[in-house]
Amino acid sequence: MDETAIPPERSGRPDGFRNQRLCVVPRPQIEAALSRTVTRRLLVTDAGYFPAASGHRRIRAHGAAETIVILCVAGSGTVRLGEEEHPMTPGACVTIPAGVPHDYRASLDDPWTIWWMHVRGTDVAELTGPLLGIPRPLTRLRAVDGAVALFDELVGHLERRVSPAQLLAASGVAWHLLTRLAADSILPAEGSPLERAMRFLETRVDSNIPVAELAGMVGLSSSHLSAMFRRATGGGPGAFHTAVKMARARTLLDTTSSTVTEVAAAVGYSDPLYFSRHFRRVHGMNPTTYRAQHKG
Known part of the structure; x- marks a missing residue:
C-alpha cells in the first residue's frame, strides 16, 4: 500500500x-x-x-x-x-x-x-x-x-x-x-510497420508473400522486420503467415463442405499433399481426421 x-x-x-x-x-x-x-x-x-x-x-x-x-x-x-x-x-x-x-x-x-x-x-x-x-x-x-x-x-x-x-x-x-x-x-501499435505487415498477411491467406516484398511495403529491411516479428510473436513473418493460413484452413474444414484440395488452394497451397503434411505438422493430425472430430 x-x-x-x-x-x-x-x-x-x-x-x-x-x-x-x-x-x-x-x-x-x-x-x-x-x-x-x-x-x-x-x-x-x-x-x-x-x-x-x-x-x-x-x-x-x-x-x-x-x-x-x-x-x-x-x-x-x-x-x-x-x-x-x-x-x-x-x-x-x-x-x-x-x-x-x-x-x-x-x-x-x-x-x-x-x-x-x-x-x-x-x-x-x-x-x-x-x-x-x-x-x-x-x-x-x-x-x-x-x-x-x-x-x-x-x-x-x-x-x-x-x-x-x-x-x-x-x-x-x-x-x-x-x-x-x-x-x-x-503487440504492435496501430498503424506501425509491424501492425501493417501483420494486417496485410492476414488478408492474403491465399498467396505466399516473400519477406523482402513485405518489408519493402512497410519501409523496413527484411532483417529488421523479421526481428520485429520474432519479438512480437516468437517467430518470423513466415511462421506468422502459416499460423494465419492454418487458422483459415480450420475454419473452412469446420464450417464448409469444401474438399481438402479446395481448402488447400484457398490458403495458398497448390499441392494438397504438401498442405496435408504441413497441416499434420501443425495440428498433429491430417485435415480429414481433424474435420471428423466432434467439436463444441
Whole structure:
C-alpha cells in the first residue's frame, strides 16, 4: 500500500484528492487471503483512482512489499525506477516490481489522473515479468477504455464489504487486467510497420508473400522486420503467415463442405499433399481426421 511510514513531505498530499477512490484491504485479511486457494496466487491489497492528483508523490527508497501497477489516463507525471526515468502520459501504464526502489510524482503543471493497484501472490512475478525476453516496465496501451473499465470494476469490488468472495472477484479482474497489459506490451501499435505487415498477411491467406516484398511495403529491411516479428510473436513473418493460413484452413474444414484440395488452394497451397503434411505438422493430425472430430 502507500506506506504511512514515509514522512509526509516525501509522500505527498496526505489529505487526498477531490473525488478520489481509495481501497485498502486490512492486513490480517491479506494474510488470510494469501493462505487460500486462488487468492494466494494473485491478490489485490490496495487500489484506487486519483483524479487531477496535484502534489501526488511517492518515494520508497527500498521499494514496496507489493508489485505496483499505475495507469495514467490524463495529465502527466514521471516514474523513476532505480536510475531510469519513465514519462507518464495518457495511455501509459507502468509496472513497479516488489522491492524495487522508486519515486513517482504527478507533473506540477499538468498533474496526472491515475488508476492504480498493489498486488501480491505467487504468480505476480510471472504475470508482470518479461515476455519473450522483453522487459516491460512501461507499456503503451492499445485500448485504454478497456483497462479503465477493469480498474473501475476492481475498485468497485473492494469498495463493497471486504470478504473472501469480493477478494476472489477482485483477483479475477486483476488477472484479466495484467494479462491485457502483458499482451499490449508485445503487440504492435496501430498503424506501425509491424501492425501493417501483420494486417496485410492476414488478408492474403491465399498467396505466399516473400519477406523482402513485405518489408519493402512497410519501409523496413527484411532483417529488421523479421526481428520485429520474432519479438512480437516468437517467430518470423513466415511462421506468422502459416499460423494465419492454418487458422483459415480450420475454419473452412469446420464450417464448409469444401474438399481438402479446395481448402488447400484457398490458403495458398497448390499441392494438397504438401498442405496435408504441413497441416499434420501443425495440428498433429491430417485435415480429414481433424474435420471428423466432434467439436463444441
